[in-house]
Amino acid sequence: MDKVKQSAADAVGDIGDHASLAVGGFGLSGVPNTLIAAVLARGVRGLRVVSNNCGVDGAGLGTLLAAGRIARVTGSYIGDNKEFARQYLGGELEVELVPQGTLAERLRAGGCGIPAFFTPAGVGTQVADGGLPLRYAAAGADAGAGTVAVPSPAKEVRVFDGQEHVLEYGITTDFALVRAAKGDRYGNLVFNKAARNFNPLAAMAGRVTVAEVEELVEPGDLDPDAVHLPGVFVQRVVVLDAEQAADKQIEKRTVRT
Known part of the structure; x- marks a missing residue:
């Protein structure tokens, strides 16, 4: 029942070439940066990634893109990631663009064992x-x-x-990488505000889900009503150190005049 791993490298140690990954996050919010860095360090190639977007230049999944480790992306938008756009337009990368709500439901459906569904989104396009x-x-x-x-x-x-x-x-993947604010040793997770985004859905879609948590608590410490994702969907937990937990970038800083 204790799903805590000693390190991020240990937790992603069986992710190999051509694996499919569902990755949580939206822009720079709720991105499992430590786990992504561990995957990058492994040197695996040909990854097939499912994520709302593919990070930004130099951060998140953008680091895997820049290293040429990703072969295919299923996501909702390219955004300001210039390397993502360059690889896609240059024929180096296969990209399946999916309406954002449809992507969310495809991940949820895969996690619930629903093979397919009908939606009006996208009809006539x-x-x-x-x-x-x-x-x-x-x-x-x-x-x-x-x-x-x-x-x-x-x-x-x-x-x-x-x-x-x-x-x-529906979408299922070999692995899922997510980030949570709190988690216990059984894998029950709590997400913080907007960082919740695609994380629960990605976690549901992964056959093996790895969660990095900013704070580890003991079983029973979390109010069951406060749990956003039950531990049945999580197989491995990695506890972040203080520096890793505080690593939260801002995509576009806006200040008052």
């Missing part, structure tokens, strides 16, 4: 009709750099109560 660029042609390709090498396929559309809905599949 390339999300349903196909043609979104999954991969662009790289420089030197016969079709010419910048052309669409791999388009997204069309999806099944059905009518329910007079409204069209598109079929989307």
Whole structure:
């Protein structure tokens, strides 16, 4: 029952080449930076990442991108990550762009054992009709750099109560990496405000979920009503030191004049 590991390196030690990872976080909030750094240190390649976004230049999943360790990303947006945009447009990276609510539900569905579901989100667009660029042609390709090498396929559309809905599949991954404010030795987790974001959903989707926690408490210390994610979804817990717990970057600092 005690799921605490000695180090982040120990907790991610069986993540290998071409593994699929669901990673929590939204922008720079609630990102499991310590676990991502441990994956980077392992030197694994060809990773298939599912995350709302892929970090920023030099932080979070952006460090794995910059090192050329990610082969495919399923996410909602590219944002200000210039390296993400460069690799995608240059044909180095396959990217599946998914409406944000649909991505959240696909992760939740996978974690609940629901193989697929219908949603109205994306009907009448390339999300349903196909043609979104999954991969662009790289420089030197016969079709010419910048052309669409791999388009997204069309999806099944059905009518329910007079409204069209598109079929989307649940997501499960080999591993999940998440960050929580508190956790106990059994893996029960509590997230802090906006850092909750995609973390519970990513944790549910992973077959093996690793959680880094800012504060470890003993079993029974957490009010059951306060637990955001029960320990049944978590297999490993890593306790952050004071410096790691305080490492919370600000994506865009705004101050009053």
